[in-house]
Amino acid sequence: MRYELYYWPEIQGRGEFVRLALEEAGADYVDVARKRGRKAVEAFFARPRERHPPYAPPALKAGSRVIGQTANILFYLGARHGLAPKDQAGALWAHQLQLTIADMVVHIHDTHHPVSGWIYYEEQKPAALRRTADFWRYRMPKFMGYFERVIAKSGGPYLLGRRLSYVDLSLFQIIEGLRYAFPRRMKRFEKRMPSVIALHDLVIKRPRIVAYLKSERRIPFSQWGIYRYFKELDQ
C-alpha cells in the first residue's frame, strides 16, 4: 500500500514527525503537495468526501482510510511498522510521550508568535521576548528533565529502552529544530540533557535517516513553521 501524506510542501512543520516515521519504516509514500503543489492539500481539506474528515494538515491516506492529528497518525504507523510496542500498555505509553512532545511543539512555536498567528513577528516582538525567556527558564528544563528521566527509567538509549520508536524520531526532530532556532541557547543548554543528545546522535546515524536527511525529500529549516531564528530571541 502506498500512503499519501497531505501536508504543506514548503515547511517541515508537524508533517515532519510523520515523514520521519515513514522514512525510518522504509514505507512507500507520496508527499502529495511536493508532487502536485499546495493546492492539492487545500483541495483535500476543502472538500473532504471522507467519512472521517481531518481538521487540519497533516493527514495520512492509508488505503480507504484518512487519519488526522500528528500523534494519531504516528499511533497508527507505529503499530503497523514496528515503531512502537505491540502491547496496549506499551503503545499507550509511547503515545503519551508523543502527546507531551506535541505540547512542547506548541510552546516552541509560541516563542516567536505568542499573541497571534495572524500578525507579523515584528508586531509581537516584546511578547515574543517575554515568552521566549519563560520558555527557557521554565519549560525547557521541565520538558528535557522529564525526557532525561524517562530515558533513565527505561535504561536507554531510546525513550522506551533498547528499541527505537517513533517518539525518538520526534524528539530528534525537536533537537534539530531547537538548534536551528536557538543555536546559542542550545549550545549552553545541551549539557543539561546528555541522554537526549545521545539519543539524537543515535537517530541521526540510522541509515534510512542519513539517506533521508541528504535527500531532496527533506525540506530545509526556514523562517516559516515551528522553528524560526531571530537573533534577539537567541540572546
Place this chain on the structure above:
Amino acid sequence: MRYELYYWPEIQGRGEFVRLALEEAGADYVDVARKRGRKAVEAFFARPRERHPPYAPPALKAGSRVIGQTANILFYLGARHGLAPKDQAGALWAHQLQLTIADMVVHIHDTHHPVSGWIYYEEQKPAALRRTADFWRYRMPKFMGYFERVIAKSGGPYLLGRRLSYVDLSLFQIIEGLRYAFPRRMKRFEKRMPSVIALHDLVIKRPRIVAYLKSERRIPFSQWGIYRYFKELDQ
C-alpha cells in the same frame, strides 16, 4: 477496580474531561486531591516511582498502571467503558476528534494568557484582547464549523452518530466553559452551531451527568483554569 484521578482540586481544568467520562461510565474513582489536598498531587508527580511517569496532571491510576495526558486517558477509559467504538478505526477516529478538542483548549486558555502563564492577566491585557479577537474571528468558526460537519456526516445527534462517546462529553464541557467565559459572545455565536448545541443539550440531560453537575464533585467555574471571564474580552 477503583481508579485514582490525580488532578488539582481547585479547578475543573483538563481533569474535568476525565471526570466527566468517569461519571458517565458510573466508574468507581477517587478524586485524590479533593480528598487529601493538592499536596497529594504534588507528591505524586514529584516522586513518581512508576515505570511510566506522567509529565503533568491529570494522571489516572488504574491498578498498577499510571496513565497521563488527558486524551490518552480518555482513549483508555473509552475502550474499557463503552464510551468509544470498539474497532481500531473507530477508536482512532474518536481519539482524533479528542485531539482536536485538546488543540482548542490551548487556544481558549491563551485568549486570556497569550504571552505567558507566569505573568498576570493585567500585564498582558492588550495581547489578550488581540488574541481573543482572532480566536473569535478565525478559530471559533473553524473549530465549530468542523464539529458541525462531523455531526452532519455521522448523522448525529452525537459526533460519532447515535451513540454517545467520551468526545461528546468533552465538547459539552467546552460549551459550558465558553458560556462561562464569554456569555455575550456565545449568545450571538450559538446560532451558528446548532448541532453542537443540540448535542450539548442531550448530554446535560443524561441522568449521570445531571447527578454529577448537582453534586459537590463538580467544581464550579472560577477565575482559575482554562475558562475565565473578563468583561473586556467578552466585548
